[in-house]
Amino acid sequence: xxxxxxxxxxxxxxxxxxxxxxxxxxxxxxxxxxxxxxxxxxxxxxxxxxxxxxxxxxxxxxxxxxxxxxxxxxxxxxxxxxxxxxxxxxxxxxxxxxxxxxxxxxxxxxxxxxxxxxxxxxxxxxxxxxxxxxxxxxxxxxxxxxxxxxxxxxxxxxxxxxxxxxxxxxxxxxxxxxxxxxxxxxxxxxxxxxxxxxxxxxxxxxxxxxxxxxxxxxxxxxxxxxxxxxx
Numbered sequence: 174x175x176x177x178x179x180x181x182x183x184x185x186x187x188x189x190x191x192x193x194x195x196x197x198x199x200x201x202x203x204x205x206x207x208x209x210x211x212x213x214x215x216x217x218x219x220x221x222x223x224x225x226x227x228x229x230x231x232x233x234x235x236x237x238x239x240x241x242x243x244x245x246x247x248x249x250x251x252x253x254x255x256x257x258x259x260x261x262x263x264x265x266x267x268x269x270x271x272x273x274x275x276x277x278x279x280x281x282x283x284x285x286x287x288x289x290x291x292x293x294x295x296x297x298x299x300x301x302x303x304x305x306x307x308x309x310x311x312x313x314x315x316x317x318x319x320x321x322x323x324x325x326x327x328x329x330x331x332x333x334x335x336x337x338x339x340x341x342x343x344x345x346x347x348x349x350x351x352x353x354x355x356x357x358x359x360x361x362x363x364x365x366x367x368x369x370x371x372x373x374x375x376x377x378x379x380x381x382x383x384x385x386x387x388x389x390x391x392x393x394x395x396x397x398x399x400x401x402x403x404x
Contacts, residue, residue: 178204182284185275189213189331194279199389208251208286210276212331220286223253225360225384225397226322230257232382233318233358234264236403241265245316245350247304248323249276252287254360258320259294267297268316272323274301305338308347315352322360326398327368339368344375344402351404359400369400376402 178198185192190213199205199221208220218226234242242264246255249271258267271277277299280288291297304323324330327339337343347357357376359368364381372379380401388395 183275183279187212187273187275189273192273192275194284208284210251218250220251220253221389222386222395223251224386225399226250226253227257228382228384229254229320229322229358229360229399230318231260232380232399233320233356233401234258234261236356236378236380236401237317237354239263239317239354242317243314243352244268244318244320245270245304245307247308247319247321248272249280249299250322251285252280252291254320254322255297255299256287256291258318259291259296265296269297269299270302270304270307271299272301272303277301305335305343308350309338309343310346312350314350315355316350317352317355318358319347319351319355320358320360324361326361326363327359327365328363339365339371341371341374344371348375348404353404355404357402357404361398361400364398365400372400372402376404378403 180196182196183194193211196208199207210217240263244258244264244267246267246269249269255267255269258264324335330336369381382399384397384399385394
């Protein structure tokens with residue numbers, strides 16, 4: 174960390190916009206070092222608030238009573254969802270598909286707070302790719318859990334083609350990639366009744382979880398929304 178308390182680790186063009194990984198010190202006492210990602214100068218994620226990213230995995234695990242679970246994670250982010258999944262001894266394998274290869278490289282360079290723990294776990298497989306294209310194609314492998322944290326919300330996607338995942342045909346295709354009893358989990362910063370209705374039309378059990386936390390940046394309570402559906 175440089176003397177200003179702010180460091181840009183990477184600033185790279187992508188087909189979605191300029192991607193930035195930065196590290197900064199908070200103004201709180203004691204000082205906390207925060208890792209953040211922005212896309213086209215819009216805030217994406219932070220290591221300061223990770224409760225909902227972790228809950229995406231832990232709640233899905235609570236809904237599945239199996240062993241030796243095979244987990245697919247769409248979107249690496251800063252690695253908190255994958256880390257939470259790997260925290261369970263019932264998980265045999267976690268495969269992360271990340272659209273931006275730069276993010277995969279950052280993990281391998283050790284630039285994330287959890288890089289060391291994640292890369293040391295032999296159950297983790299991380300690679301670049303389009304998770305939506307994967308689960309909209311014919312399945313070659315069935316997963317016990319599919320955890321999706323890519324877009325801002327079902328109604329606010331990072332790329333236009335992503336929207337097709339959130340409608341009935343997209344969810345029906347995703348369901349075919351789940352083993353019997355498998356769980357699909359989706360992160361969102363906002364509630365979406367149309368998406369919840371589409372899930373209920375496709376899956377036998379649906380849960381919508383509200384995750385509230387105190388946003389220390391804005392000094393206010395914020396809420397993220399998690400959608401879970403069991404095959």
